[in-house]
Amino acid sequence: MPLESKYAELVTDVSRFAGTVGGGELVEGPRTNAEIMGLFDRCKSTFGAVRMLLHYDFVHEAVLLGRPLFTE
Amino acid sequence: MLAELASVDEDRRMELVVGWTMDGIADMRGVVLEAQSRGGGDASEELEGLGARRASVERFAAEKGVGTRRWKLDEKKLADEHGRGDEYIAFRLTHHFVHGSTMAVSQRYSKGDDDTVLVGGHAAALEVWAPDAGLFGAISLLHACRAVCRTFEWPEPPELAGLLARTEQLATERRSAQRLPD
Numbered sequence: 001m002p003l004e005s006k007y008a009e010l011v012t013d014v015s016r017f018a019g020t021v022g023g024g025e026l027v028e029g030p031r032t033n034a035e036i037m038g039l040f041d042r043c044k045s046t047f048g049a050v051r052m053l054l055h056y057d058f059v060h061e062a063v064l065l066g067r068p069l070f071t072e
Numbered sequence: 073m074l075a076e077l078a079s080v081d082e083d084r085r086m087e088l089v090v091g092w093t094m095d096g097i098a099d100m101r102g103v104v105l106e107a108q109s110r111g112g113g114d115a116s117e118e119l120e121g122l123g124a125r126r127a128s129v130e131r132f133a134a135e136k137g138v139g140t141r142r143w144k145l146d147e148k149k150l151a152d153e154h155g156r157g158d159e160y161i162a163f164r165l166t167h168h169f170v171h172g173s174t175m176a177v178s179q180r181y182s183k184g185d186d187d188t189v190l191v192g193g194h195a196a197a198l199e200v201w202a203p204d205a206g207l208f209g210a211i212s213l214l215h216a217c218r219a220v221c222r223t224f225e226w227p228e229p230p231e232l233a234g235l236l237a238r239t240e241q242l243a244t245e246r247r248s249a250q251r252l253p254d
Binding site for chain 2 (some may be wrong): 002003004006007009010011013014015017018019021022025027029030031032033035036037039040043044046047048050051053054057059060062063064065066067069071072
């Protein structure tokens with residue numbers, strides 16, 4: 001695996017942490033909040049894919065997903 | 073985007089999301105029209121659906137008293153405004169991997185000892201990019217977590233600041249030791 005353990009552990013910790021943010025929260029307010037929550041959920045899911053890709057050595061594909069994560 | 077949305081009041085936030093939605097609808101309309109012009113058949117139904125969605129968004133905006141001007145993202149400007157300007161170059165580099173430039177393709181091979189080139193497998197530059205992919209994504213996600221906490225007025229989990237500091241420390245170490253691959 002090309003990812004050193006200190007980076008792999010960080011990626012795992014961040015992914016697990018992010019999974020706890022907003023989980024089960026009831027968000028009220030205007031319907032645009034659904035778009036914001038959807039965007040955040042997409043970020044979490046995309047990072048999950050980065051983590052998985054790095055685990056299986058699809059490194060360049062993981063780099064590719066950094067672009068939407070930065071934008072969003 | 074999430075950082076910008078968190079930094080403004082609720083009216084402006086609605087306006088930005090409306091503008092982003094309008095931009096998406098306009099782009100989808102272009103896709104549908106192009107499909108139709110390329111022989112994809114009658115797209116009246118799809119266009120009608122997009123028109124209805126647009127009208128619904130416009131009604132919502134009118135009810136809330138916010139504008140419908142399209143929000144076209146400017147990543148460089150947003151990165152500078154939200155303290156991530158130093159990562160903008162990394163963002164530019166990711167474009168090469170997304171679009172498959174010669175720079176990205178050159179990461180798939182390396183020179184052998186003699187007059188040969190080894191392609192793929194162990195010859196691909198993976199180790200050099202793996203930490204950056206993890207760190208770049210981790211910083212983005214942590215900023216996203218911070219932004220949604222601010223937007224929805226959730227208490228920021230205490231672990232967030234520590235994880236962000238740990239990520240930025242590793243990123244700083246990487247930057248100080250790094251140069252672009254040949």
